[in-house]
Amino acid sequence: MTIANVLQRSLAGLCLLLLATFASATVTVENYGYPIKDRFVATVVGTPEGYEAKLPKEIPTKKRWLNVFPERHLPDLIWYGQEMIYSETLQDHPAPLIFLIAGTGAAYNGGKNVNMARAFYKAGFHVVSLSSPTFPNFVTSASTTGVVGHSEKDAEDLYRVMEMIWKRLDGKIDVTSFNLTGYSLGAFNSAYVAKLDEERKSFNFRKVLLINPPVSLYSSISLLDRMVENIPGGEDNFNEFFDKLVKAFSKIYKEEDDIGGDFLYQAYKAMDLKDEELAALIGVSFRMSSGSLVFTSDVMTDFGYVKPKGLVLDRYADLTVYNQVMSRLGFTDYYHDFFYPFYKADYPDMSRDEFISAISLREIADYLRNSPKITVMHNQNDVILEPGEIEFFNEVFGDRATIYPYGGHCGNMNYTENVAHMVATFTEGAQ
Secondary structure (H helix, E strand, C coil): CHHHHHHHHHHCCCCCCCCCCCCCEECCCCCCCCCCCCCCHHCCCCCCCEEECCCCCCCCEEEEEEEECCCCCCCCHHHHCEEECCCCCCCCCCEEEEEEEECCCCCCCCCCHHHHHHHHCCCCCEEEEEECCCCCHHHHHHHCCCCCCCHHHHHHHHHHHHHHHHHHHHHHEEEEEEEEEEEEEEHHHHHHHHHHHHHHHCCCCCCCECCCCCEEHHHHHHHHHHHHHCCCCCCCHHHHHHHHHHHHHHHHHHHHHHCCHHHHHHHHHCCCCCHHHHHHHHHHHHHHHHHHHHHHHHHHHHHCCCCCCCCCCCCCCCCHHHHHHHCCCCCCHHHHHHHHHHHHHHCCCHHHHHHHHHCCHHHHHHHHHHHCEEEEECCCCCCCCCCCCCHHHHHHHHHHEECCCCCCCCCCCCCCHHHHHHHHHHHHCCC
16 A cells, blocks of 8 residues: 555544534533643544553454445446445344444544444444445445435435345344444434434434534535645645655654554654644545545536546546546535535525525434434534534533533544443443
8 A cells, every 4th residue: 555545544534524612501521531632633633542442453343245226337437336335243142233324535444433333342232334425435336316415315325225234134133222323424414314214213223322523514514625725835735735744654654664553643743733734634634535525426427527528437547637626626616516506406496505504403403402312422622613513512412412622523532431421322221
């Protein structure tokens, strides 16, 4: 694997999505021991060694494939994406089952999903790990439209694959209850999946936990897009900034010969990045993830957003020019020029602003407010929330929201106290 790939995978694995003003009526956390108080550092570095929960390194995880749409014929360029890939980690005794949904651009086997799987398996759960609907493999194999980001349609796509997976497992394992969690965008998805389950009742989820969700998808992606503006010299220096990161990671990689454990923390210390550069790093990571998603959607639908409409690219096509274009396009560009026009025909009476409001947790606030099985854990200084948005969770969830004083965006997910809280959410009161 090249260092550039190491960097991209490491950054893409960072959960990405939103600043916050602390609200008062939630469950507050005092004497909190997570060691990183800077919101950007926490988001990039995560949890340093010595502070992580003690979890088993090896669990019996099996990689699985699911042909969701057997009749679908993919363009030759993405021929490999016919089947959706996910994983199962199953107990050999009766146990509750929990579905895990990854965050923006992340796969079923990304670092945060793997750590959650270890924690829940250790606690006695069957675990099914799913990629984000924004992960290219999900787009090609499991998205009905190929254009993701629509709250309800993404939930329907996730629910469909959950039902198909359970159909495979039913009779092979003994399940005592169904549960659901996700982080970042996966938490947002989980809220809509839970609401859909109230209508279809395939699972009747016992507990649902939302970890660091955005309030408004559009607000969050706008924040992340603006972080790229922090690149020294502006977006015109995107490639130069990325090359700097690759070289720095290369040097540290040669010295450490290890990209696990404390690697990102050591990289951060060695590179001595300022807050604005850390914000740029987060923005670059998001830009890479969103670029891959947008190009995949464009090829799937032949919409003509980046690739000229009607142009057929085979599996050997040189994509350099498209990668260059995607590095200059933000996710908000995708929203206005691709996503909104694509769905406009289905909602002819909705304005652009109304459509933005519809892809938000505010759209289902009444459901969340009145559903005691749904809880949330968040951070006061999450970098993907607009100022004041943290108050939404206080107002809607009340004492079902636990707000940590710091941790950035999902940076504290592997911290001992946070992992204990995640597990306790699903084990307390369980039969």
